[in-house]
Amino acid sequence: xxxxxxxxxxxxxxxxxxxxxxxxxxxxxxxxxxxxxxxxxxxxxxxxxxxxxxxxxxxxxxxxxxxxxxxxxxxxxxxxxxxxxxxxxxxxxxxxxxxxxxxxxxxxxxxxxxxxxxxxxxxxxxxxxx
Amino acid sequence: xxxxxxxxxxxxxxxxxxxxxxxxxxxxxxxxxxxxxxxxxxxxxxxxxxxxxxxxxxxxxxxxxxxxxxxxxxxxxxxxxxxxxxxxxxxxxxxxxxxxxxxxxxxxxxxxxxxxxxxxxxxxxxxxxxxxxxxxxxxxxxxxxxxxxxxxxxxxxxxxxxxxxxxxxxxxxxxxxxxxxxxxxxxxxxxxxxxxxxxxxxxxxxxxxxxxxxxxxxxxxxxxxxxxxxxxxxxxxxxxxxxxxxxxxxxxxxxxxxxxxxxxxxxxxxxxxxxxxxxxxxxxxxxxxxxxxxxxxxxxxxxxxxxxxxxxxxxxxxxxxxxxxxxxxxxxxxxxxxxxxxxxxxx
Amino acid sequence: xxxxxxxxxxxxxxxxxxxxxxxxxxxxxxxxxxxxxxxxxxxxxxxxxxxxxxxxxxxxxxxxxxxxxxxxxxxxxxxxxxxxxxxxxxxxxxxxxxxxxxxxxxxxxxxxxxxxxxxxxxxxxxxxxxxxxxxxxxxxxxxxxxxxxxxxxxxxxxxxxxxxxxxxxxxxxxxxxxxxxxxxxxxxxxxxxxxxxxxxxxxxxxxxxxxxxxxxxxxxxxxxxxxxxxxxxxxxxxxxxxxxxxxxxxxxxxxxxxxxxxxxxxxxxxxxxxxxxxxxxxxxxxxxxxxxxxxxxxxxxxxxxxxxxxxxxxxxxxxxxxxxxxxxxxxxxxxxxxxxxxxxxxxxxxxxx
Numbered sequence: 001x002x003x004x005x006x007x008x009x010x011x012x013x014x015x016x017x018x019x020x021x022x023x024x025x026x027x028x029x030x031x032x033x034x035x036x037x038x039x040x041x042x043x044x045x046x047x048x049x050x051x052x053x054x055x056x057x058x059x060x061x062x063x064x065x066x067x068x069x070x071x072x073x074x075x076x077x078x079x080x081x082x083x084x085x086x087x088x089x090x091x092x093x094x095x096x097x098x099x100x101x102x103x104x105x106x107x108x109x110x111x112x113x114x115x116x117x118x119x120x121x122x123x124x125x126x127x128x129x130x
Numbered sequence: 131x132x133x134x135x136x137x138x139x140x141x142x143x144x145x146x147x148x149x150x151x152x153x154x155x156x157x158x159x160x161x162x163x164x165x166x167x168x169x170x171x172x173x174x175x176x177x178x179x180x181x182x183x184x185x186x187x188x189x190x191x192x193x194x195x196x197x198x199x200x201x202x203x204x205x206x207x208x209x210x211x212x213x214x215x216x217x218x219x220x221x222x223x224x225x226x227x228x229x230x231x232x233x234x235x236x237x238x239x240x241x242x243x244x245x246x247x248x249x250x251x252x253x254x255x256x257x258x259x260x261x262x263x264x265x266x267x268x269x270x271x272x273x274x275x276x277x278x279x280x281x282x283x284x285x286x287x288x289x290x291x292x293x294x295x296x297x298x299x300x301x302x303x304x305x306x307x308x309x310x311x312x313x314x315x316x317x318x319x320x321x322x323x324x325x326x327x328x329x330x331x332x333x334x335x336x337x338x339x340x341x342x343x344x345x346x347x348x349x350x351x352x353x354x355x356x357x358x359x360x361x362x363x364x365x366x367x368x369x370x371x372x373x374x375x376x377x378x379x380x381x382x383x384x385x386x387x388x389x390x391x392x393x394x395x396x397x398x399x400x401x402x403x404x405x406x407x408x409x410x411x412x413x414x415x416x417x418x419x420x421x422x423x424x425x426x427x428x429x430x431x432x433x434x435x436x437x438x439x440x441x442x443x444x445x446x447x448x449x450x451x452x453x454x455x456x457x458x459x460x461x462x463x464x465x466x467x468x469x470x471x472x473x474x475x476x477x
Numbered sequence: 478x479x480x481x482x483x484x485x486x487x488x489x490x491x492x493x494x495x496x497x498x499x500x501x502x503x504x505x506x507x508x509x510x511x512x513x514x515x516x517x518x519x520x521x522x523x524x525x526x527x528x529x530x531x532x533x534x535x536x537x538x539x540x541x542x543x544x545x546x547x548x549x550x551x552x553x554x555x556x557x558x559x560x561x562x563x564x565x566x567x568x569x570x571x572x573x574x575x576x577x578x579x580x581x582x583x584x585x586x587x588x589x590x591x592x593x594x595x596x597x598x599x600x601x602x603x604x605x606x607x608x609x610x611x612x613x614x615x616x617x618x619x620x621x622x623x624x625x626x627x628x629x630x631x632x633x634x635x636x637x638x639x640x641x642x643x644x645x646x647x648x649x650x651x652x653x654x655x656x657x658x659x660x661x662x663x664x665x666x667x668x669x670x671x672x673x674x675x676x677x678x679x680x681x682x683x684x685x686x687x688x689x690x691x692x693x694x695x696x697x698x699x700x701x702x703x704x705x706x707x708x709x710x711x712x713x714x715x716x717x718x719x720x721x722x723x724x725x726x727x728x729x730x731x732x733x734x735x736x737x738x739x740x741x742x743x744x745x746x747x748x749x750x751x752x753x754x755x756x757x758x759x760x761x762x763x764x765x766x767x768x769x770x771x772x773x774x775x776x777x778x779x780x781x782x783x784x785x786x787x788x789x790x791x792x793x794x795x796x797x798x799x800x801x802x803x804x805x806x807x808x809x810x811x812x813x814x815x816x817x818x819x820x821x822x823x824x825x826x827x828x829x830x
Contacts, residue, residue, distance in 0.1 A: 015605075016224055017225065017227060031600075031602040031706075032602065056620065057616045057619045059616045059668060060668040061608075061612040061615070063589075063666045063667065064589065064607065065592045065593035065607060065609055066593040067593065068607045069474070070175050070467075071175050074608075074609075074612070076606065076608050076615075076616060078708060086709070087708050088603045090176075090606040095458045100619070107181070107184075107185060108180075108181050108225055110181060110212075111606060122181065122221060123605070123606065125176070130452070
């Protein structure tokens, strides 16, 4: 088993809904269950990042890791979201060569499947807005 | 009054042409031409009936303009569930911010499971058990390589929010007709469905749909000319036109909702998909007769009347036709790969 | 603090040897030359995943029949630099001799397994998407190239120089020259980066002895950190390298080994260290090709992940004592070891005493 049930479960807010836990004092965002900012000792607040943004950089990965063969090539993008936060995420539906600066939108996609008997991981990807 | 508050569709970007499929199998391209389906939509490698459902549902919720957390039921009809055991509905409910205070279920009744959900939803919202319901039909339809189904079995999803609030199409009435008719089936553990070919027609599709539709129209003393749009289940582009003729509808009443002609049969989203394109274009006061069918077999007939709100809801999400127009043609080998039909080293 | 001895194994595909056998092979000559250490600091990274073994320090101690203090140090692909850094701190704290051994294995499975194992360097929120080590560098490369108007052809110069330097280094994995054309035509790993922009998959081990006893080569270290999460930093600059360099007093070394896992990382490293202006790293390289990574760098000497930083320090020691490759002999040498494109930087500055 490669994909852990508990990992999939605890990461739902971050992977399904683009949520982060943000420190109200220093503004840093944590993409997991960091309940209290370790620097400021403030309770972090759940906020949802914007589902749209601009593409700052992208890569087309042809040498894919074991377990990702079905999805080759993998596109990744550094996206600046409308709320100012930045994310590195998989890109999907790349029907033509991406352009830096293009508008991207969030969609739920399948990250990978753990063999034919394990769990399927889903997460928010970004695709060129149309 | 209960009705549809929001509608939405999603269709993957990839298309494989019937001609390409016929070429691969050495078949006469006249076969797919006779089915009226030039090409079909194919889910990408990172798509399945869950991800398709997600986007269709997002669009429906955007048009309904309701809080996702107030949805009291998530009902998905699919015959291409990613998990044999583990609900798709909970993934959708969590990803859309609907969970945890909701009912959620995956249903199977060939192509009409989602439609069964719509009947439940209309009744449950009407009697106040739940405030809103999200009904989704979503499939990455399986057609065995080389089987005639392969020309039409497509990928796509359509979703509706059923509510008493923000209604865009008032629900007037519905009627359902089911019998045990073995026209199409897939055994447990089998990868592809099997079917009775010609037997899927007269005793199954036509008999059930005609029975359901006639009953509903007779009950309301409706003539075909009273209906603005007729949207039946559409396994191919030929059956719906034949059915329309049998019932006395004109072609113009059918073609707007005949989306199988554009992208193939999206199974649980078949009539639903047609309905989304009809709603994208309907005007207040239009009377719509939607009639999903599922093998095994059963048919539903619904009567809806578009309200004034439909005009403002149209622009709140992407139109069905926009998904049809976003298309990238792929060859047969790519189609096999995207749909996981190639044997590989397995872990 | 001083370096009194160093030894490296040839970098390559050591199908015949395990990580512990390689580690012992590198360590023994250094112990023989310098004497028994007070402590052993070991670094490895990929072998934990490739060999499903996470206790290399202890096994190496057993092989050396060493009964003193043993530490295993980890800081991603900068683990080797971290191990050297910690050893210098230990000597400063009072130990007479500390042996640093870096050893790693990348080739015990198919390459796609190494690609997967290297994803463990990346923060889980980014790596679970399938983002690879090469993919992270490719994002940086495209950003850098568009920001500074650097062409693909210009970036290919990095590999050309590295391969040329490696031709004179006996322990290098890829000691053959390549042309710009060959770099551009090699297969795509993570566009815009090609195979010849990338480090090879390497096995190998290196050892150095850090001591408080006077020796012909002195060593100073400095380190600094930045966020690991790639989206949280400027991918065209390594803030941690700049900070560590300031801690060292911004020396101007005669030669430098930078952590060029991919061509782009080497270019950015030169700029972050202040050796070249921003956007001008390749100009610096073209101007001083023998002074930048005379070993051939990670690109051509090879990149046995957790051992690389120890190789670099050993090479600096060689350059000062006997001369290294086409560089020959120098009297000062800067080593830059980095964890995931600058999440952590470990600098070592070696000088002839």
